[in-house]
Amino acid sequence: MSEHSKIIEIEVLRYNPETDKVPSPQVFEVPFTDDMSVLQGIQYIKDHLDGSLSFRWSCRMAICGSCGMMINGVPHLSCETFLRDYYPARVRVEALNHFPIERDLVINMEGFIKKLESIQPYIIPKEPRTLAQGEYLQTPEELNRYEQFSSCINCMLCYAACPQFGLNPEFIGPAATALLHRYNVDTRDGAKEERMELVHSEEGVFHCTAVGYCSEVCPKHVDPANAVNQNKTNSAMDYFLRFISPKGGAK
């Protein structure tokens, strides 16, 4: 077993609504090895220095989406961000930007969940099929059109990066738009028209100012900015087509 030889300072933004008016930073000295993630550093604090520190985590391998936080001001998954990359300087961790803090590094994500739920994130079949008829056929090329957008782990780093969401928490935002796009372009689905209503709405994609930071911070290369912008195009197209086509543009 390797020895803990180095000490890094981790500054954590603490907040307990039962005792604190405002969040404030607290610094911990954490022994670390080069293979330790920021998450492991925070776990060390909880296990050995202060049991009251609260944060979400689970899988440790960048797939469950729980452990997103601001690390030196940039949204990251703490499980795949390594202390060695900050040492010997102090590393600063805070709850994700743009969300209400429930406690310490835990944000309130109910609003995000409501957005996901609102976009009908499930297949509404174009042509219903019984199980006895077997699977829908879908070529690798057809799969490729949406596969990337189905890889979102709901970590919300893109919301913490999105200046528009920061200004207007009602904005549907990057991940929910990517998910909407994922179902719209799936060959099995026939409900694009219904979903596009949401994109046209007040809080739809036109709020995006094309900063593109969402795609930059995405740990899964979902490229939500691309989904947002494809939907802007679709939305504009749809807007014009609805005047000239009886079925509207969603086809």
Place this chain on the structure above:
Amino acid sequence: METYKADVVIVGGGGAGLRAAIAVAEFDPTLRIALVSKVYPMRSHTVAAEGGSAGVKLPTDKFDYHFNDTVTGGDWLCEQDVVEYFVSQCPEELTQLEHWGCPWSRTPDGHVNVRAFGGMKIERTWFAADKTGFHMLHTLFQTSIKYPSIKRFDEHFCVDLVVADGRTQGVVTIEIASGELTLIEARSVVIATGGAGRVFRENTNGGVVTGDGMALAYRHGVPLRDMEFVQYHPTCMPGTGLLFTEACRGEGGFLVNKDGYRYLQDYGLGPAEPTPRNKAMELGPRDRLSQAFWYEQQKGRTIEGPHGSVVHLDLRHLGEAKLRERLPQIYELAEQFLGVDPAHAPIPVRPAVHYTMGGILVDGKCAAPLPGLFAAGECSSVGIHGANRLGSNSLSELCVFGKVAGVEAARHAKSVAPGNSANLLKQAQAVEQRVVGLVRKSGGSERIATLRREMAQTMEDGCGIYRLAESMQKTCDKLDELKLRFKNVHIEDKSSVWNTEWLLAIELEYQLDVAQAMAYSALNRRESRGAHQRLDGYEARDDINFLKHSQAHYVADGAPRIDYGPVKITKSQPGTRAYGAAGEQAERERNASHV
């Protein structure tokens, strides 16, 4: 305390819990469903499953083959009637997921593709690149949103079942964000809380995998079955235990020792051939591969690393393009966590605890012996895994038995009268007193993390890949000691909002109970079978005395009582469990004797 009235409550929002919820909703849309999960459902550990999900697909495959692979792989400790039902349902359930949008990887003509997996005679593992669990979980979660009768209790932590008049009638939960307790009344309760791998030190599991539901059922008198069978996955990241999927080998990866030698050929798995051969070499079952690692280590043929001995998982010959297409997550894990580019260097790996074969005793309809209680998925022992689970059977299990549990729970709920609410509330208030008492009490001196670390270490020491009576006894003694010390646990955090230290203490208590069931069941099984291997005079399988399921019964403030139940054998009599060329020979002999 608030009360919520449901008809069916499901504890656990992973694959099995979501599938069960959907099954209830489709069975009868008027039934009120409460889906309780201590995390948002898409954080559940189903998300981390990588390689795929088994179901007969190719014209050359048959249900009988899947049955035989599963029963042989389980070293004949399977309920064969349940396995038969299971294999017959897998393709339909996986097709159902396809209809719900799961992005299965495809063949060029648009059909769902399948890949090879360990211990499987024919390729039958459906996959979505190497993020199969992730995609199945998100598909199920997103699909569940469609059903208005599913009311989710996200980030609600279940602290007890409510049992009255001899039947299960609800659960008590803590809302994590507020610390408030709620009684959820229901006529059926489905437990779908997953495994308990976190009781071991080095494991592939997420932090949430703490055996909660197993402990709850166990404390209410339901036996935990076959708990000594804990799967070590052979290819995990040293130190963290993170998983490198079996699909690495299904796609053609090699396992080599410090001399670059494919050592599995020395352990009855050969011959070594340049391309994958089903049920041979790297495509042998997980128990055999992890055991082979142990022997290589004894022989000094492993490589020493900062986190213990390793062997090499060599994927270089597959080429970057194929790795990026078929194993993109593995590629990134190796690069980011180990600084290894798998197209150009081998990945250091070692075995780590991965899966709990045993669990809550249920029949083929997912019903526990306690009326009104059902269980599905890794927390349950429905009887398909026996002494060693085959890779890709567990994701299918979530769907097949999640659905069964949901339908049966719905039927049961409709067949019984609602309980006496005042009585249930009284019970729930007693539960509240107990759990709130844990956080309010002062004067304790034991740190949660210390107890947890000692538990995980003693489980590794006594219940690892190979086991000895002496070390298992030490583990049992240590767990007894830890349970006593837990009474003196200290919780620093006294707040109500997001008090995760409180939850960790409750989880630790669950884990200690489950660990005890594992260790005592292991000590009492005086034979070697599947994942339970002994080196102290019980090296052989003993069908005369131990072709039976162990059942651990909870004893308050004492060691569990272990007894045994029969194994259902229908069409496969216990035989020699062999792989590689020896396995093919054994199969030929079996077939000849049947003519």
